[in-house]
Amino acid sequence: MSYKVIVDSCGELTEEMKRSGYYETASLSIDVDDHHIVDDETFDQKRFLALVAESPNSPKSSCPSPERYMEGYRCDAKRVYAVTLSAELSGSYNSAVLGKNLYHEEYGQKDIYVFNSRSASVGETLIARKIGECEEAGMAFDEVVRTVEDYIESQHTYFVLETLETLRKNGRLKGIKSLVASALNIKPVMGSTPQGTICQLGQARGMKKALEKMVEEVVRGVRHPEEKVLAISHCNCPDRARRVKEMLLEKISPRDVIVLDTAGISSMYAADGGIIVVV
Template sequence: MSFKIVADSCCELPEEYLQDPRFEIVPLGLEVGDYQIQDDENFNQAEFLKKVAECPKCPKSACPSPERFREAYHTEAEHVYVITLSSHLSGSYNSAVLGMNLYREKYGKKQIHIIDSESASCGETQIVKKLVELEEQGLSFEEIVKQIEEFRSNVHTYFVLDNLDTLRKNGRLTGVKALVASTLSIKPIMAGDKGSIVQRGQSVGMKKALRRMAEIVLEEAGDTKERFLMITHCNAPDRAETMKKLLMEKAEFKGCLIMDTRGVSSMYANDGGVIVTV
């Protein structure tokens, strides 16, 4: 059966998927003061980070319109899967659902399944990769939906950022009771918990924080032999490679993928942030 995978632009896709017409990215909008752009293939991370550093106002994102999602579903593919960043962090999921309703009103019934990733960044990529595997197995739409929902609930997301200002000022840390001042060089180790952000630990300095995050990943992920390691970073390739080494020295994975962040992930991770999913 033919399929199409639609993801919002918080999802980083491997290069081979970006060149494949079966995959479509629906962009969110990004705003830094008076500077407004779409998080699409023209996103320039260096320029964006410079704007963020220079602007006293906190950057913001805007989810895609339901109509933009609706048009992404308009395809000859028989199965359409949609992955959005956590509904606790963005309105993207609700917009995707409204887009499905609009599609059915305009074009009629189609097999469309929308997945709240309960994550972001490479957490969405994990779901995309799994969907491709399930489709290649020739499973029915109903069986794929069942398996992907179970898979989603077992993806672990962790991150360490140089600063949490964007997350805090945009109200994305409401579930975190207390955070130490970044001026003390204490780096909280954060994680996703059913789509919300929680704190798992903290360390002094980024090097120690990366080591502690690796320990937490290995403690909580269980048997990793059937898990794929994905790491995204915001302008921090050396830190990403350090994480890969820390984890792969202690555990066996099906594979490893390192990617740079797209626009939305760059906005929240800020310069130097590292995200890990297993």
Template sequence: MSFLVVMDSCGELTEDMKESGHFASVPFLIDIAGSHFVDNERFDMKRFLRLVKESPTVARTACPSPERFRKLFSPEAERIYIVTISAELSGSYNSAKLAQDMEDEDHPGRKIHVFNSKSASIGETLIARKIWACEKEGYSFEHTIETVEAYIESQVTWFVLETLDTLRKNGRLSNFKAALATALKIKPICSSTPEGAIQQAGQARGINKALVRMVEMAAEAAGHAEQKEIAVSYVECPERGQMVLDALKERIPAKNYILLPASGLTATYANEGGIIVVI
């Protein structure tokens, strides 16, 4: 093993990434309604989403500790890359930086770099795959970092939510506004900012119209994506995810297209029916 990519569990791993031996995932911890979940391959999505619907309060999440990151640092890896959810959304990036500092103290000169994805979910996945592509091309550690940081700056994340319950429960949307939006079937279309925060980019009445508009907006912003990968993540709605991916294929020529079920952390905020697109 010459290199290792460690992602926090907000990002998803494709099957070829799992089989390569070059990727590892460090889990978030999630608590809701007295139940404790570890966001890993044994995560019980159906039970979790049921508790989300039933609970009057939002789930509480805890990012991986520096020690949990370090436990995955294989001594065989000459180069270690860490990819985290946007630093604007979680403390995971700071935790990973602390892990890097601690490793530098114990093993001076070890090559480690932490990438702030400025994204989430499959945004992390695509960044990790970009690292993999650079390594396959034989790029140096420094050239890989430079190339991937430029890729992150070019990336945009889009998402549409089926329900506004989480925004209502955590106080980001008043009960009145949430009820009004629900009654009118208004679905917000959101995107990432260059800094990695979340902004509302539009809205539509009805989930299908919102998804169509999201695809249109993503296509308008995509530019030349012929050498890029485009990815869609979904929360317990594979048919909807496939529909969005097919629509993106028609509008945006790309090198590759990926469709993945969302992680537990993504489901915490996107809820059942949520769709995430990253270009």
């Protein structure tokens, strides 16, 4: 096996990626009151959402340990890449880097590179897919790193959620001062900054208009859409995701489209009914 890609579990893997044997998930964990949930193949989204709805407290997440990443790097693959949730939102990136340093101390030199996605969810999915495309094209390790870092620079993340409470309570909305009261049914349209933090792009009254506003932002921001893969993830709302896909395809023609249900960490932050778009 010439290469391996480790994606922390905020990034969803497609069925094709799972079957390929090149991709591995490093699981984060979630605590909802006394319930400890590992974000792996056993994650039950409906049960998790029910636990969150019943709890007066905000769920808390924990990133993979450096030792977990180190063990992931310890494999037969000659080149190993890790893709993590934005370093501005989680300790997963720092943990992956420390795991790399521990590996080198314990086992010696190996080509290992950790990508800070500066995104989340399907943003990580697209980055992991890009690594695979570069490897399959026969690029050298350093060329893969440069190409994928350039790809991350060009990537944009957008989202509309039914509630921003989990993000707010967990300190992920620092610097955003103008969020309006949810009692008015105003839904902010959010996005990522080049640094990997969260910003507000706009707002609209009601989810339907907010999604339309998000689509406008996606179309305005995308360059050369025919070269891009459009990725949509949703938390327990496939019909809503399908409508967003249809609205986008009426305006742009990407080379491929991926639609995935959110895994554990993405479900925690997106909350029931949330939609994330990355292109």
